Amino acid sequence: MASCKSTNGDTWEIYSSDGWRWRRTAANGKIVGSSTQGYSNRQDCIDNARRNGMTCNPA
Secondary structure: OEEEEOOOOOEEEEEEOOOEEEEEEOOOOOEEEEOOOOEOOHHHHHHHHHHOOOOOOOO
């Protein structure tokens, strides 16, 4: 699993579970967004997260 923190305090996670998926967690700990599908390619998952507002780079 890789993660990064946006300037607004949200944490973005990229993880593998039935394909590559992303999850966005607000500073208060609530999940406020996630991928609706699993991606076979990790970079496709990251690209989708960027289209949904991710501005940081997951390590």
